[in-house]
Amino acid sequence: MTTSAQPPVVFYVISSDAVKLRSEYVLLEKSVQASELQQKLTKGDYLPQLGIGATGYYLDPFLKGQKGDFNGLLYASLSIPITDWWGANTK
Numbered sequence: 001m002t003t004s005a006q007p008p009v010v011f012y013v014i015s016s017d018a019v020k021l022r023s024e025y026v027l028l029e030k031s032v033q034a035s036e037l038q039q040k041l042t043k044g045d046y047l048p049q050l051g052i053g054a055t056g057y058y059l060d061p062f063l064k065g066q067k068g069d070f071n072g073l074l075y076a077s078l079s080i081p082i083t084d085w086w087g088a089n090t091k
Contacts, residue, residue, distance in 0.1 A: 051077040 019025055056072035
């Protein structure tokens with residue numbers, strides 16, 4: 001039984017590529033991304049929020065000769081967080 005040895009060039013990996021393949025590096029990159037997203041969420045808490053909506057319904061009468069009735073409602077809500085604006089100035 002004979003085995004042939006391969007030259008070292010076959011196993012050579014560029015160090016910058018090898019670092020990016022390590023699980024520790026990948027986890028660190030994910031941690032950095034998570035912290036950036038957390039900062040965006042925190043800044044979003046200090047922004048004004050606007051909500052709008054509409055609803056409606058039609059009442060069809062049971063008795064003949066009567067006219068149906070439509071009712072509708074539009075609504076809006078505005079929330080401006082002014083009590084903690086200075087907290088949003090963190091970078």
